[in-house]
Amino acid sequence: MHLRTPNPATLTPPDVVRAAYAELVVTDLARARAFYVDLLGFVVTLDAGSALYLRGYDELMHHNLILREGPAPAAARLAYRVRSAADLDLAEAFFAGLGARTARLPAGTTPGVGEAVRAEDPLGFTVEFFADADWAERLQQRYDLRRGAEPARLDHFNIVVSDVRAAYDYYTSLGFGLSETIEDEDTLYAAWMFRKQTVHDVAFTGGAGPRVHHVAFFVHESHQVLRTCDILGSLRMEDQIERGPGRHGVSNAFYVYLRDPDGHRVELYTSDYYTGDPGHPPLRWSVRDPRRRDFWGHPVVESWYTEASTVLGLDGRPRPLAPEKQPAEAGAARVQVGADGFTRLSRYPFSRSTASSPSASRARSTFLSNLPTAVFGISETNVQFSGTCQRATFSPRNFASSAASAVAPARSTTQASGRSPQRLSGTPITAASCTAGCAISSFSRSTEEIHSPPDLITSLIRSVMVKKPRSSSVPTSPVRSQPSRNFSGAGSLW
Numbered sequence: 248m249h250l251r252t253p254n255p256a257t258l259t260p261p262d263v264v265r266a267a268y269a270e271l272v273v274t275d276l277a278r279a280r281a282f283y284v285d286l287l288g289f290v291v292t293l294d295a296g297s298a299l300y301l302r303g304y305d306e307l308m309h310h311n312l313i314l315r316e317g318p319a320p321a322a323a324r325l326a327y328r329v330r331s332a333a334d335l336d337l338a339e340a341f342f343a344g345l346g347a348r349t350a351r352l353p354a355g356t357t358p359g360v361g362e363a364v365r366a367e368d369p370l371g372f373t374v375e376f377f378a379d380a381d382w383a384e385r386l387q388q389r390y391d392l393r394r395g396a397e398p399a400r401l402d403h404f405n406i407v408v409s410d411v412r413a414a415y416d417y418y419t420s421l422g423f424g425l426s427e428t429i430e431d432e433d434t435l436y437a438a439w440m441f442r443k444q445t446v447h448d449v450a451f452t453g454g455a456g457p458r459v460h461h462v463a464f465f466v467h468e469s470h471q472v473l474r475t476c477d478i479l480g481s482l483r484m485e486d487q488i489e490r491g492p493g494r495h496g497v498s499n500a501f502y503v504y505l506r507d508p509d510g511h512r513v514e515l516y517t518s519d520y521y522t523g524d525p526g527h528p529p530l531r532w533s534v535r536d537p538r539r540r541d542f543w544g545h546p547v548v549e550s551w552y553t554e555a556s557t558v559l560g561l562d563g564r565p566r567p568l569a570p571e572k573q574p575a576e577a578g579a580a581r582v583q584v585g586a587d588g589f590t591r592l593s594r595y596p597f598s599r600s601t602a603s604s605p606s607a608s609r610a611r612s613t614f615l616s617n618l619p620t621a622v623f624g625i626s627e628t629n630v631q632f633s634g635t636c637q638r639a640t641f642s643p644r645n646f647a648s649s650a651a652s653a654v655a656p657a658r659s660t661t662q663a664s665g666r667s668p669q670r671l672s673g674t675p676i677t678a679a680s681c682t683a684g685c686a687i688s689s690f691s692r693s694t695e696e697i698h699s700p701p702d703l704i705t706s707l708i709r710s711v712m713v714k715k716p717r718s719s720s721v722p723t724s725p726v727r728s729q730p731s732r733n734f735s736g737a738g739s740l741w
């Protein structure tokens with residue numbers, strides 16, 4: 248889907264406060280409850296029979312997560328809270344100005360949530376904006392009730408998009424700031440963007456999209472992440488620990504990725520940092536730094552790169568997937584970039600087959616020319632492209648036929664008074680992150696320019712010597728913290 252460039256003179260974005268909640272369609276609500284409530288420890292605000300409204304222990308808003316039962320897993324919508332009721336009008340006008348389908352929903356359409364505006368955004372996701380919500384009982388110091396991971400609140404969404412640069416532009420126009428990137432001289436592979444004063448409310452990477460990669464919940468302590476893993480192991484549910492626990496490079500967060508009984512990916516996340524000062528400088532990671540996927544250098548499992556949740560439109564039907572547009576994942580040497588922007592090293596290739604890739608061989612884009620400062624890396628030589636698209640592999644927890652609650656179909660801007668069930672067309676929750684042309688490249692280090700503190704350089708040298716064969720000893724840390732423009736407005740960095 249092509250993004251219409253917003254005109255700042257005519258499109259004023261709503262004042263988004265934060266990522267607030269997600270609605271996931273699950274196929275067995277009792278099984279989902281056992282996972283989210285009994286095991287992970289979410290608080291049930293409302294059990295509506297066919298849906299559960301859950302929140303974390305710090306959360307005073309009605310819910311952070313809706314689990315709605317339906318025939319097939321899917322991500323129905325992502326919801327952002329805005330500052331005031333006036334921002335709903337701005338949201339409606341903003342998306343109408345982008346040519347997006349929108350719907351306005353009266354208060355109470357979603358239990359605990361006031362009047363809302365929904366839209367199919369330019370990236371293909373159903374997003375919701377609301378200002379008012381019911382307050383929930385304060386449970387922060389009810390330690391006697393806590394269990395499992397003791398989730399505190401929703402932290403962020405991670406979405407798979409066909410064009411990361413377009414996603415960056417769109418969210419910039421919505422007033423989001425940029426905290427970190429994965430990039431090289433040509434390509435923006437992934438970006439982390441925020442409204443609340445942490446690393447992100449939303450992150451994106453290239454891939455067949457739109458799909459929801461994961462929903463992340465903040466926990467206060469790393470030991471809560473570890474304890475959750477211990478509990479899963481004790482219950483012989485170790486296969487639901489997909490990746491981690493570990494330390495991210497990007498965000499510095501301590502994390503683990505879990506798969507719920509329907510295959511939806513959930514991240515437990517802690518220890519990121521404050522980003523609220525005006526002009527907060529983004530941290531730019533070179534795509535060739537192996538620590539960005541995991542600060543300790545642990546490999547990333549293949550499913551983490553290839554599987555993500557199907558997205559539903561306003562009418563409750565699965566959104567079609569658009570192929571990846573950017574050279575992104577095919578553009579860097581021996582690198583595959585996942586939804587958190589972490590590399591896949593050549594020692595864990597998706598495929599050793601070789602094919603040409605039009606997208607990967609695309610001439611250097613205008614991306615570089617738009618960068619305020621270059622990302623210092625290594626000159627490329629001898630690029631090969633491994634162009635095998637990966638078919639999704641569906642675990643038994645992932646299914647075919649689907650349905651979901653939905654907003655009544657709306658043409659352009661309409662008033663929708665409620666929701667009606669829609670039969671869907673059998674789209675599975677997870678689709679292949681089919682990336683034509685996975686690049687395998689080798690690099691010369693001769694032009695490497697590393698801008699890292701001495702201690703980092705020392706650690707990098709050690710990691711390269713110990714862990715990497717010479718052929719894959721790509722330069723590690725062209726990590727730069729770039730003074731940047733003030734992101735308090737909608738200005739573009741590039």
Ligand SMILES: [Fe+2]
Pocket residue numbers: 403405461463514516587
């Ligand atoms: Fe995340």
